Amino acid sequence: MTSHLKKVELHCHLEGAAPPALTAAQAQKYGVDISAELRDGAYVWHDFASFLECYDKVSEVYRTEEDYALLTETYLDELAGIHTIYSELIVSPDHGKRIGLGADAYIAGICEGIRRAREKSGIEARLIVTGERHFGPESVIGAAEYAAKAANPLITGFNLAGEERMGRVADYARAFDIARDAGLGLTIHAGEVCGAFSVADALDAVRPSRIGHGVRAIEDLDLVKRLADLGTVLEICPGSNIALGVFPDFASHPLRRLKEAGVGVTISSDDPPFFHTSLKQEYEFAAGVFGFSDAEIDAMTRTAIEAAFVDEQTRKVLLARL
Numbered sequence: 001m002t003s004h005l006k007k008v009e010l011h012c013h014l015e016g017a018a019p020p021a022l023t024a025a026q027a028q029k030y031g032v033d034i035s036a037e038l039r040d041g042a043y044v045w046h047d048f049a050s051f052l053e054c055y056d057k058v059s060e061v062y063r064t065e066e067d068y069a070l071l072t073e074t075y076l077d078e079l080a081g082i083h084t085i086y087s088e089l090i091v092s093p094d095h096g097k098r099i100g101l102g103a104d105a106y107i108a109g110i111c112e113g114i115r116r117a118r119e120k121s122g123i124e125a126r127l128i129v130t131g132e133r134h135f136g137p138e139s140v141i142g143a144a145e146y147a148a149k150a151a152n153p154l155i156t157g158f159n160l161a162g163e164e165r166m167g168r169v170a171d172y173a174r175a176f177d178i179a180r181d182a183g184l185g186l187t188i189h190a191g192e193v194c195g196a197f198s199v200a201d202a203l204d205a206v207r208p209s210r211i212g213h214g215v216r217a218i219e220d221l222d223l224v225k226r227l228a229d230l231g232t233v234l235e236i237c238p239g240s241n242i243a244l245g246v247f248p249d250f251a252s253h254p255l256r257r258l259k260e261a262g263v264g265v266t267i268s269s270d271d272p273p274f275f276h277t278s279l280k281q282e283y284e285f286a287a288g289v290f291g292f293s294d295a296e297i298d299a300m301t302r303t304a305i306e307a308a309f310v311d312e313q314t315r316k317v318l319l320a321r322l
């Protein structure tokens with residue numbers, strides 16, 4: 001049982017956290033036929049590419065500032081209900097532009113959701129702006145420029161998500177240079193769909209303090225040592241990895257091996273309802289399936305706070321709350 005443990009989440013895509021029932025209501029509100037993507041209360045996809053398509057379609061039914069405030073508040077309330085003290089949400093201002101809402105209104109809605117949730121439970125949250133690899137380097141540079149210029153105290157990080165098989169990390173390095181120069185924390189999806197080379201690419205081209213997933217680094221033990229030596233923290237999402245077939249089962253998942261090799265590991269849910277999981281479930285996996293003790297799980301949560309994209313005063317408060 002992990003219900004008594006304080007929790008932190010560093011890796012959750014906001015639209016990927018959309019509860020199916022809320023998405024169904026939104027689709028009805030806007031007269032959007034979502035029956036191919038949402039059936040019997042579950043999102044429908046069959047591989048990584050179709051997951052990304054389903055994700056983009058689901059995102060289309062969140063259209064206004066208030067839609068985003070509600071989505072954010074709903075997810076953070078759920079997290080607060082399981083003793084989560086801190087959450088980083090991966091957000092796409094590009095998506096705000098694509099649906100005609102505009103990036104500023106998209107972010108304003110999300111910030112309002114954070115404000116409402118925080119008022120109720122005290123949950124702290126920050127935003128990681130992401131570029132989507134499958135929309136190409138120019139769009140990712142646009143996302144980085146937006147994040148760099150936003151001067152929004154809740155936007156504290158930059159990420160690259162989407163189709164990992166499209167291009168190489170170096171094609172996106174300029175976007176990370178812009179984000180780094182603006183003082184944003186850097187993390188990047190790698191070693192999820194592609195092998196260890198993608199993690200090495202990420203270290204070489206981006207020098208991030210964290211990597212989203214990174215689990216396929218296990219295919220190269222020299223690289224695992226490099227991650228441990230650099231102190232690069234992995235945002236590991238076991239339920240997502242199993243759902244997407246990155247590993248066939250929990251027995252072959254490398255979470256424990258990475259931790260024992262000295263790599264900083266943390267636990268997150270990625271896109272919880274898409275992968276039939278939740279942050280609560282991921283903590284339960286850590287205890288039940290991976291066999292970690294409460295002290296070991298608390299140590300991972302501490303690692304997450306140490307690696308969080310927050311100012312030092314907030315980090316101190318979070319560490320004290322843990």
Ligand SMILES: Nc1ncnc2[nH]cnc12
Nearest residue numbers: 013016161162189270271
């Ligand atoms: N698991 C994932 N990998 C890459 N891009 C994503 N976008 C949303 N979820 C993702």
Ligand SMILES: [Zn+2]
Nearest residue numbers: 013161212270
């Ligand atoms: Zn992700």
